[in-house]
Amino acid sequence: MTDIPRLPDEIRATLPLEVQAYLTALETAISELRIELSALRATVEILQQQNGELLARTRQTSRNSSRPPSSDPPSAPARPRQPASPRKRGAQPGHKQHKRIMLPVEEVDELIEHRPTECPTCHTVLAPDLPDVAEPQRQQVWEIPDIKPHVAEHRYHQVDCPRCHTSVQAERPAEVPNGPFGPGIVALVGLLHGRYRLSVREIVALLLDVFHLPISPGSVIELCRLLSAALAKPYAESQAAVTQAEHNNVDETGWKQAGQRRWLWVAVSVASTVFLVASHRSAQVLKLLLGDAFHGIVTSDRFKAYLALAVERRQVCWAHLKRNWLAFSERDGPVGDWGQRALTLIEEIFKVWYRFREGELERAGLQQEMQPVQIKLRQLLEEGPSLPLGQAQAFCRDVLALWPALWTYLTVEGVEPTNNAAERALRPAVLWRKGCFGTQSDDGNLFVARILTVVATCHQQERHVLPFLTDAVRAHLAGSPAPSIISTP
Numbered sequence: 259m260t261d262i263p264r265l266p267d268e269i270r271a272t273l274p275l276e277v278q279a280y281l282t283a284l285e286t287a288i289s290e291l292r293i294e295l296s297a298l299r300a301t302v303e304i305l306q307q308q309n310g311e312l313l314a315r316t317r318q319t320s321r322n323s324s325r326p327p328s329s330d331p332p333s334a335p336a337r338p339r340q341p342a343s344p345r346k347r348g349a350q351p352g353h354k355q356h357k358r359i360m361l362p363v364e365e366v367d368e369l370i371e372h373r374p375t376e377c378p379t380c381h382t383v384l385a386p387d388l389p390d391v392a393e394p395q396r397q398q399v400w401e402i403p404d405i406k407p408h409v410a411e412h413r414y415h416q417v418d419c420p421r422c423h424t425s426v427q428a429e430r431p432a433e434v435p436n437g438p439f440g441p442g443i444v445a446l447v448g449l450l451h452g453r454y455r456l457s458v459r460e461i462v463a464l465l466l467d468v469f470h471l472p473i474s475p476g477s478v479i480e481l482c483r484l485l486s487a488a489l490a491k492p493y494a495e496s497q498a499a500v501t502q503a504e505h506n507n508v509d510e511t512g513w514k515q516a517g518q519r520r521w522l523w524v525a526v527s528v529a530s531t532v533f534l535v536a537s538h539r540s541a542q543v544l545k546l547l548l549g550d551a552f553h554g555i556v557t558s559d560r561f562k563a564y565l566a567l568a569v570e571r572r573q574v575c576w577a578h579l580k581r582n583w584l585a586f587s588e589r590d591g592p593v594g595d596w597g598q599r600a601l602t603l604i605e606e607i608f609k610v611w612y613r614f615r616e617g618e619l620e621r622a623g624l625q626q627e628m629q630p631v632q633i634k635l636r637q638l639l640e641e642g643p644s645l646p647l648g649q650a651q652a653f654c655r656d657v658l659a660l661w662p663a664l665w666t667y668l669t670v671e672g673v674e675p676t677n678n679a680a681e682r683a684l685r686p687a688v689l690w691r692k693g694c695f696g697t698q699s700d701d702g703n704l705f706v707a708r709i710l711t712v713v714a715t716c717h718q719q720e721r722h723v724l725p726f727l728t729d730a731v732r733a734h735l736a737g738s739p740a741p742s743i744i745s746t747p
Contacts, residue, residue, distance in 0.1 A: 452706070
């Protein structure tokens, strides 16, 4: 506001006292109005900032924040679709066919011979012993046999010792379960619960409907506890492989234990995957997950727990950075323009990476083509202090502090620019959490971590899960070492 000129004191003194008093009151009122106007301007600025934050929050979707897709409102913009392919739908000319492999004759359970009985031309009856003029046409029909549980009754006889007349009863062999269910059922129950996410009551219903096997909900829980104990060694072996790996993708998601907040962590290496349920989301859990001896590279988001790792040992997920910049690009004004420029550069980053992944570029070419993009992106981040938004300024400071971790994938073999491997590993666990609402005890958390770990690692090792679980339970009952989950080269 422009200052109003004040009458000189010599002129003011010549005025009547009533006029002088009026001028003094007027100047006081103007001064108070200035103070009030300054306060109102500050309030308007705060309200505008709050309004911008609220608008940004209402625009949050799974594309520009960490919210899951299931939380997107109907008004959320549709996810971008890939441009329509000029190719027709279905199999393309020259594609590799996928046919069911014919089993060797010795592996077929039943051979059924079909011979012609009459000539369709002259209607002559054809004898069954006529010799074949060509190899018979083969058709193999797969069918599920009638499923009936195999029930073995163990009878423990009791006799009197003829010498001392002591009554002696046969002892239960170590490999015989201490209950009504064998290793195969223990493994199947755990697989249905931990891999296929069936609830306890659904498992009870399925076993009765499909296998004619009666079982109680309490028995299902006890069998999961038994399987968890049998998987202790395979779990430790998977964690050892993660600790020894040169690179891991790490992520975490929320979990529940008896309604209390927990965190489900995952580490994905080339050879194995390890899950861990923890009561907090800190660097101590990260160290517990990876092991004290781990000195490799970690791909993750920018969560503060990962600051415990040296920046040279990190790869920051570019999918998360793209999501952050997308949120900024949807704001009005200079922040939105700044975000749009960043998104253009990020699209170029992924285009170059896809070319490298498809074999169109060597690593030297990847690094060379990324140099101008790196320069432009750093310039954008250095604009942070001039942006009229505190969140954008803090974002720029944080990303600049992690600058080397943005580009680890350019030089280290096996490291990718995104954390998709860990997010894919967590997806089945998230679906399980939504259906079961978490666990009720520490034992339940242990089962979750071990069954998820063994299932994921078996898939990485190209092993069938159910036979492995069955062998692990059988070894546990017999007191023998569990089978190794990591294949030796």
